[in-house]
Amino acid sequence: MVKKILVWGSVAFLIFFVAFRPDSAANVVKSLGSTVMDVAQGFGDFFSSLVA
Known part of the structure; x- marks a missing residue:
């Protein structure tokens, strides 16, 4: 229930x-x-340095 409220509140704030x-x-x-x-x-x- 709390998760739903936080998600919808975040969406409303974003809009x-x-x-x-x-x-x-x-x-x-x-x-x-x-x-x-x-x-x-x-x-x-980083990965390029590992291979080279």
């Missing part, structure tokens, strides 16, 4: 954030995407 602050929401997504790419690049470099 509210995107609807009323689209520029801020886009910046958050860009930042998260950049962080994920940096982590993936780090793993790629």
Whole structure:
């Protein structure tokens, strides 16, 4: 029950954030995407160093 409330609350907050602050929401997504790419690049470099 609590999990359902948290999930729906998160979805509602996300919709509210995107609807009323689209520029801020886009910046958050860009930042998260950049962080994920940096982590993936780090793993790629690590495994390349292991093989080479």
